[in-house]
Amino acid sequence: MTPSRLQSCNHALRKLQFFNKISAADIALIRKSATIAQRFNVGAILQYESEDIVSPKVIVSGWACRLHMLPDGRRQIYCFLLPGDSLGIREAPNTAVARSSIMAATPLRVFDAREIESALRPPTAHPELALAFDRAAELELAIIYSQIVRIGRLSAYERAAHLFCELSYRLGLAGLTNGSGFALPITQAMLADSLGLSAVHANRILTQLRRDKLLEIENGHVCIKDSNTLCDISGFRPPFPADSAGGAEALAEAASG
Amino acid sequence: MTPSRLQSCNHALRKLQFFNKISAADIALIRKSATIAQRFNVGAILQYESEDIVSPKVIVSGWACRLHMLPDGRRQIYCFLLPGDSLGIREAPNTAVARSSIMAATPLRVFDAREIESALRPPTAHPELALAFDRAAELELAIIYSQIVRIGRLSAYERAAHLFCELSYRLGLAGLTNGSGFALPITQAMLADSLGLSAVHANRILTQLRRDKLLEIENGHVCIKDSNTLCDISGFRPPFPADSAGGAEALAEAASG
DNA sequence: CGTCTCCTTGATGATTCTCAATGCGCGTGG
DNA sequence: CCACGCGCATTGAGAATCATCAAGGAGACG
Numbered sequence: 237m238t239p240s241r242l243q244s245c246n247h248a249l250r251k252l253q254f255f256n257k258i259s260a261a262d263i264a265l266i267r268k269s270a271t272i273a274q275r276f277n278v279g280a281i282l283q284y285e286s287e288d289i290v291s292p293k294v295i296v297s298g299w300a301c302r303l304h305m306l307p308d309g310r311r312q313i314y315c316f317l318l319p320g321d322s323l324g325i326r327e328a329p330n331t332a333v334a335r336s337s338i339m340a341a342t343p344l345r346v347f348d349a350r351e352i353e354s355a356l357r358p359p360t361a362h363p364e365l366a367l368a369f370d371r372a373a374e375l376e377l378a379i380i381y382s383q384i385v386r387i388g389r390l391s392a393y394e395r396a397a398h399l400f401c402e403l404s405y406r407l408g409l410a411g412l413t414n415g416s417g418f419a420l421p422i423t424q425a426m427l428a429d430s431l432g433l434s435a436v437h438a439n440r441i442l443t444q445l446r447r448d449k450l451l452e453i454e455n456g457h458v459c460i461k462d463s464n465t466l467c468d469i470s471g472f473r474p475p476f477p478a479d480s481a482g483g484a485e486a487l488a489e490a491a492s493g
Numbered sequence: 494m495t496p497s498r499l500q501s502c503n504h505a506l507r508k509l510q511f512f513n514k515i516s517a518a519d520i521a522l523i524r525k526s527a528t529i530a531q532r533f534n535v536g537a538i539l540q541y542e543s544e545d546i547v548s549p550k551v552i553v554s555g556w557a558c559r560l561h562m563l564p565d566g567r568r569q570i571y572c573f574l575l576p577g578d579s580l581g582i583r584e585a586p587n588t589a590v591a592r593s594s595i596m597a598a599t600p601l602r603v604f605d606a607r608e609i610e611s612a613l614r615p616p617t618a619h620p621e622l623a624l625a626f627d628r629a630a631e632l633e634l635a636i637i638y639s640q641i642v643r644i645g646r647l648s649a650y651e652r653a654a655h656l657f658c659e660l661s662y663r664l665g666l667a668g669l670t671n672g673s674g675f676a677l678p679i680t681q682a683m684l685a686d687s688l689g690l691s692a693v694h695a696n697r698i699l700t701q702l703r704r705d706k707l708l709e710i711e712n713g714h715v716c717i718k719d720s721n722t723l724c725d726i727s728g729f730r731p732p733f734p735a736d737s738a739g740g741a742e743a744l745a746e747a748a749s750g
Numbered sequence: 751c752g753t754c755t756c757c758t759t760g761a762t763g764a765t766t767c768t769c770a771a772t773g774c775g776c777g778t779g780g
Numbered sequence: 781c782c783a784c785g786c787g788c789a790t791t792g793a794g795a796a797t798c799a800t801c802a803a804g805g806a807g808a809c810g
Contacts, residue, residue, distance in 0.1 A: 423757090439757065442757095
């Protein structure tokens, strides 16, 4: 396996291994697909709402987002899709039309996951991998729910804090954090469209978070200075606490057995 | 089949038949389960977030809601569960913990759907029924997405209009509308917790909708006076337009064949 | 060196929240 | 029967939050 192939599915593998112990055959299945790459520019639409569903994909690098566009130009982002995240795998299989648009929030690289998706349909030779993807889908649902609480019942300040907790958690699963820092390759306007705020107000809130020494933002890089306070303010709880993950359980079993 | 049994699953059957043509055997399967009834008082919690998932159920009468409660008393309702709606059927099967609490928003009657749920697992003798439940789950996801747009990017006035469009649409699927009217058995405080507003402001918005002659509300009954304007204001689109429903397609096929 | 995008800040106004008080219907107990 | 409490809807007043409009600066890029 070439280094480039390894890199392509690195984040996805890391995330899946958090969710379940997966076999060498599972890894080989993913690596095989990881060779076919596709690129999108910023703002490119991968999938249009209420049109056909796009073929299954895994994000190699860059961020995408599920979103809705209103006729008057307002936008609402449902959730971000990060490196290692998949779309169209182990989702409701019989859906006729897409329920959200998907847009490249940064330059994006993905690989086609049609083979993976079909290999996971029951009866499957990869039940552990299927479970890992099921848990990834469960995480996405949990994120969607928490997005509702965020914009429905949290203040702007709490919202921003909550989103940074979520991003830190999710990027951590994919191995994209170093210490308490991570790359934040999106504009404040996109953050605002996710938080249900105006871009100007989002900027003021970020400034406030910096002044309160909760985090630092510069040059597309965030450093979380006070994770505890950030979580307390926003009420963020990890959707899959480290001690409840299938991977962790499996490791514990292996150690004791 | 006794009249009471018929009544118990009436709304569920009506909704499922909208989504797909289902057979006599499918109907019999549901009717068999519809005998076992369970009651909950207003405010009763059917399922607690981050605890075990409750056994599958179908709502016979009354409304429930999926929601999150914050430690300081704030609440956010994710979505309402109406008569004929199900929970725990054809959802992600491997979920360890509940991702939302479920509360009885009114006095509630449900029946246990464990048998239905297990009868639909592949390989199943009821593929059409399984597809109908899959589409019901797809509808719930579409509603969750639209809830994000509603509270993230619509004004209070637009939000309320959008919610009434959604409720009218969904209650229509279950056969719970007469003309443009339907029962609204919940308090304004709950509407507010769904809309992401304070109860006081929700009240003002409802007053405004009445003054604008878009709808009437009295004694727990809503009558939509101007459906077109309500949809235009809020941008509401039916998640399953009548001509895209599986049931309608099936009927057309049957008529032409 | 001009243009563009993005971030930042100020000023002003609209939206929404909170606190507070009132009224209405309904059940409950005296 | 009546007084009372309670939940719910309603309205007013004032304050907090957030949006909009406008302008300027820093950096990328042709």
